[in-house]
Amino acid sequence: MRLRQQLYGVSVTPFAFVDGALDRADHLRDDPAALAEAWPQAGIIALDASGCALLDADGALRQFSGAELPAGPDEHIFLGLRDGRAWFAADAAHVPAARTDSLDLRRAAAAWPAWQATLFAQARALQHWHQRYRYCPACGGTLQFVRAGWLARCAGCASEHYPRTDQAIIAAITDGTRLLLGRQANWPARRWSVVAGFVEPGETLEQTIAREVMEETGVRVHTQTARYLASQPWPFPGALMLGFIAHAEPDAPHASEELEDARWFSADEVRAGLARDWREADGDGEAEGIVLSSPISIARYVIQMWLDEHQSARNGQ
Incomplete structure (x- = not known):
């Protein structure tokens, strides 16, 4: 398996926002x-304010210390512990930064050490929640953030609200020999990926896979074949991607409101797509061959897992 576990629950994964996760130290939020x-x-x-992280003079993550900031921990979000050191997220407007250079999360995930990208992802997801969640959905009262930034309490009705995470499936759909891929209209001309979509109320994950694949491509999935692979926090802005493999009928795919095109691809085509630099899709749109998702995404992982299993089956393993 390409996804393997080390000691103490620390993952070694081929995609971003998992490795080096902090000890959330929930008990300290009330201390x-x-x-x-x-x-x-x-x-x-x-x-x-746009969710980009401040950089130092060398273009790396600018790591402030608490001693450098004018306000104390009550004014910031406590993220957790790394090697016994506490980490917080701060608003850039409240730090004494001599430089204003910053980097967005996608580019950071491709360039920074894994633990820093994971730290950034956690901070960004919480920042987005704080930015969007100002008033109580029950009574309209003003929300006050407590428990080191992890709980919003209404000043009017005293109701409590927690950070939101939206669950979504992302699935490698196969008819036994081919892989189903789709592309959105706003993607570069050669970019393709697997089908993904959000879980609706009252649905199982397997039902979500079947519904999303049918809605987006017209292909019928056998829900009993759906098999979980791995998950990835996806803070754009606040999703949890749940990766699966599932088998389907060899139906002819069609375009939809979500996808401008959907097709079956052979193992050789998928293998060639994985071998190409994922950034090729941003270049010459006239070049031949598909280009697949960025290595930071679990999408590429589920594609690779399908290809590995397909090859093993062909080899009789």
């Missing part, structure tokens, strides 16, 4: 004295 004690030596990641 302001402990957070205040950790604050001077704490690490701080600062995000601007």
Whole structure:
């Protein structure tokens, strides 16, 4: 298996936003004295209003310390612990940064050490929740963030609200010999990927796979064949991608409102697509051959898993 577990639950994965995850240290969210004690030596990641992280003079993550910031831990979001050091997320407007250079999460995931990209992803998801969740959905009252930024409590009705994560499936659909891929109209001309979609209320994950694939391509999935592979936090802005492989009828795919095109591809075509640099799709649209998803995405992982299993089956393993 390409996804393997090390000690202490730390994953070694071929996609972003998993490796090096912090110890969330939930018990410290209700311990302001402990957070205040950790604050001077704490690490701080600062995000601007658009969700980009501030960089240092070398173009790397700008790591502030709590001692550099004018406000204490109560004004920032506690993210967790790494090797005993507390980490917080701060608003870039509240840090003494001499430089204004910043980097978005997608590019950071492709360039930074894994733990820094994972830290950034956690900070970005929480920042987005804080930015969008200002008023109580029950009574319209003003929300106040407590528990080190992890709980929003209404000043009017005292109802409590937690960070939102939207579950979505992403599936390698096969008819036994081919892989189903689709492309959106706004993608570069040669870019293709697997089908994905959000889980609706009252659905199982298997039902979501069948519904999304049918809606987007017209292909009928056998829900009993759906097999879970792995998951990935996808903070664009706040999803959890759940990766599957499933078998389907060899129906002729068709375009839809979601996809401008959908097709079956052979193992040789998929193998060639994986071998190409994923950035080729942003270049010459007249070149031949498909280009597949970025390595930061679980989409590429589920494609590779299908290809590996297909090849093993052909080899009789």
